[in-house]
Amino acid sequence: MSGKAKLHYFNGRGRMETIRWLLAAAGVEFEECFLETKDDLKKLRKEGSLLFQQLPMVEIDGMKMVQTRAILNYIAMKYNLYGKDLKERALIDMYVEGIIDLNELLMVYVFQPADKKEQHFANMVDKATNRYFPVYEKVLKDHGQDFLVGNQFSRADVQLLETLLMAEECKPDILAKFPLLQSFKARISNIPTIKKFLQPGSQRKPPTDEKDVPKVMNIFY
Amino acid sequence: MSGKPRLTYLNGRGRMEPIRWLLGAAGVEFEETFLETREEYEKLIKGGSLLFQQVPLVEIDGMKMVQTRAILSYIAGKYNLYGKDLKERALIDMYVEGITDLMQMIMMFPFSPPEEKEKNFNSIKEKATNRYFPVFEKVLKQHGQDFLVGNKCSWADVQLIEAILAVEEKIPAVLLGFPQLQAFKIRMSNMPTIKKFLQPGSPRKPPPDDHYVETVLKIFKN
Numbered sequence: 270m271s272g273k274a275k276l277h278y279f280n281g282r283g284r285m286e287t288i289r290w291l292l293a294a295a296g297v298e299f300e301e302c303f304l305e306t307k308d309d310l311k312k313l314r315k316e317g318s319l320l321f322q323q324l325p326m327v328e329i330d331g332m333k334m335v336q337t338r339a340i341l342n343y344i345a346m347k348y349n350l351y352g353k354d355l356k357e358r359a360l361i362d363m364y365v366e367g368i369i370d371l372n373e374l375l376m377v378y379v380f381q382p383a384d385k386k387e388q389h390f391a392n393m394v395d396k397a398t399n400r401y402f403p404v405y406e407k408v409l410k411d412h413g414q415d416f417l418v419g420n421q422f423s424r425a426d427v428q429l430l431e432t433l434l435m436a437e438e439c440k441p442d443i444l445a446k447f448p449l450l451q452s453f454k455a456r457i458s459n460i461p462t463i464k465k466f467l468q469p470g471s472q473r474k475p476p477t478d479e480k481d482v483p484k485v486m487n488i489f490y
Numbered sequence: 491m492s493g494k495p496r497l498t499y500l501n502g503r504g505r506m507e508p509i510r511w512l513l514g515a516a517g518v519e520f521e522e523t524f525l526e527t528r529e530e531y532e533k534l535i536k537g538g539s540l541l542f543q544q545v546p547l548v549e550i551d552g553m554k555m556v557q558t559r560a561i562l563s564y565i566a567g568k569y570n571l572y573g574k575d576l577k578e579r580a581l582i583d584m585y586v587e588g589i590t591d592l593m594q595m596i597m598m599f600p601f602s603p604p605e606e607k608e609k610n611f612n613s614i615k616e617k618a619t620n621r622y623f624p625v626f627e628k629v630l631k632q633h634g635q636d637f638l639v640g641n642k643c644s645w646a647d648v649q650l651i652e653a654i655l656a657v658e659e660k661i662p663a664v665l666l667g668f669p670q671l672q673a674f675k676i677r678m679s680n681m682p683t684i685k686k687f688l689q690p691g692s693p694r695k696p697p698p699d700d701h702y703v704e705t706v707l708k709i710f711k712n
Contacts, residue, residue, distance in 0.1 A: 320584060320588065320625060321588045321591070321621055321622065321625065322621055330577075332577070332580060334580060334584065335584060335588075336583065336584050336587035336588060337587075338559065338583065338587055339580060339583035339584040339586075339587050342579065342580070342583050343576065343579070343580045343583070346576050346579070347576060355564065355567050355568060356551075356553070358563070358564070358567065359553060359555060359560060359563075359564045362557065362559065362560035362563050362564070363541060363555065363556060363557050363560040365560075366557035366558075366559055366560050367541065367542045367557065370542070400542055400543060401542065404541060404542065
């Protein structure tokens with residue numbers, strides 16, 4: 270039995286990907302247990318390992334943690350990626366919640382029925398370029414620092430980079446009007462732990478392909 | 491200009507209600523601005539007060555805070571309702587997130603199309619009785635303490651009492667199989683700040699009615 274964190278999820282991004290990003294950014298090694306079938310999920314439930322019968326589940330420091338935000342909060346605090354005081358945390362939380370809202374839109378796109386895809390795509394791009402990206406572009410412009418909060422690397426930077434890259438996967442020129450986000454992206458991608466995570470062979474997962482959708486739906490529904 | 495926090499939202503529960511509960515439980519007085527029309531909402535957006543053009547908005551300690559969870563975390567942290575260390579926080583976060591998932595179902599319910607109302611009602615009942623309440627019943631039974639985490643009142647307890655009362659409004663007998671939760675409900679309701687919040691005339695908002703639903707649809711049309 271190793272002391273490493275152990276992640277339980279299906280072999281894809283979904284709600285576990287941000288957790289993988291944060292652990293990797295913190296330089297924390299982790300193991301993964303991939304569910305393949307509904308029976309795998311049933312087994313975990315039967316064992317009593319899932320507090321609310323749901324994934325993600327992360328075994329860490331003697332706890333079986335569930336609920337994505339709870340897990341992210343714990344990792345961020347433990348590895349000093351959550352600001353230096355209550356007010357920095359408040360800023361980080363606000364920024365992160367906005368990013369999560371956008372991330373959610375991007376994440377569910379592939380699961381939309383064919384007749385809703387076009388409208389969903391348009392909504393995603395509209396929200397990204399008119400609601401969310403301008404906020405972070407302005408934050409960076411106003412203080413001129415390398416990181417979003419407190420002149421120090423935090424989970425907000427990690428989560429923003431993850432989402433910027435996901436948005437670009439959907440629409441490659443989506444950052445065209447955001448020069449500071451472009452330089453942010455380059456800068457944060459070059460941080461050693463993140464650079465490593467962005468290389469082939471890391472535990473970063475590829476985008477969920479349309480053909481994998483039925484398999485995922487089958488495990489969870 | 492007072493030093494009190496100011497809440498800006500509609501005159502109803504929605505996403506602001508857990509914030510009212512937490513401030514109420516912490517004994518913190520606050521003021522409220524109620525949005526009644528689309529014009530007022532657009533004016534607020536244009537004024538640059540809403541980071542992501544959304545409410546809730548809570549002006550507190552010189553900040554214009556948005557995003558419900560960010561606001562709740564700040565209040566919990568500030569008023570010592572977030573446990574004493576990282577591990578207690580982890581437990582509180584897990585419990586709060588589970589309860590939030592249940593509350594989300596209740597919050598969205600009035601907006602379900604008529605043909606889906608019965609299904610959604612049954613889903614709330616099923617999830618409350620089979621997924622969420624059993625967890626907290628077991629937590630309380632196992633440690634035998636008054637509060638969910640660390641033998642001290644926390645954000646998790648406030649969120650749970652709010653959820654219990656909200657579910658009971660829809661399903662009055664829902665706590666039938668949960669003696670620990672029944673006792674928890676009485677205990678929490680009798681805490682001075684919460685008792686005060688539960689009295690008529692407090693900032694607590696009534697359950698959503700047709701007028702509230704109409705106002706939401708009118709103001710937040712996209």
